[in-house]
Amino acid sequence: MPDPVTAPETVFGFDFGIKRIGVAMGNTMIGHASPLAVIKGEDNQTRFAAIKALIDQWHPAKIVVGLPLHPDGAEHEMTARCRRFANQLHGRFALPVELVDERYSSAVISAKRGEVIDDRAAAIILQQYFDQHPPH
Template identity: 85%
Template sequence: MLSAGKAPETVFGFDFGIKRIGVAMGNTMIGQASPLAVIAAVDNQTRFAEIAALIAKWGPTRFIVGLPLHPDGNEHEMTARCRRFANQLHGRFNIPVELVDERYSSAVLSAKRGEVIDDRAASVILQQYFDQNLTY
């Protein structure tokens, strides 16, 4: 459990996708997540360069990555891709990464057809992490 009484940490949340990656930001002092950016996942070099620019600007000390699972909890192809993305984040930036079950995060979002909501999905994932892990 994280304690809100400690020095506040800036935390990034990620909603990984093959075409786009949603990024959210929050801090442990207020425990509230906000959408930050949507990164087009053109290729690894571009994707991680954009993430590096966000890190340089905001200085997060922890990453949270949504982990998609089947409703029964079993893993599937995207689960493995998200785990690989989480490992790459940790390996490239040496920032701790935690995985959060994202099975029902998209259920709280209602999007119009064609609307990009990846940053809001990342915000829901990060908010779930705060709600489950912060103690006041």
């Protein structure tokens, strides 16, 4: 039986947006993030129902949320919205939530005009988390 301290855990990453939320997943054993889903819909009921379905399916042990900041590190309107979203995730699902600086994560992705890239942005955010917390 695996040691519960070192057993791999599933981790979700979120790229929060007003119109869409990108979701990625990975595990602590390999420390690799992969795009999982894009949640569409502007109302909280729709969004959180979709998030709950993913949580029920994958049983993550932790959630990582990208925190948008200005290039100089200053906060702005979306920073507050992401903090609120992270607090709601923690409150609704009783899972630990960590914020990760997402500056420049979208710059890493070159997408065609109109292409939905939110799940890939979430994967980059989650990968940044894994890179900062490598497996033991």
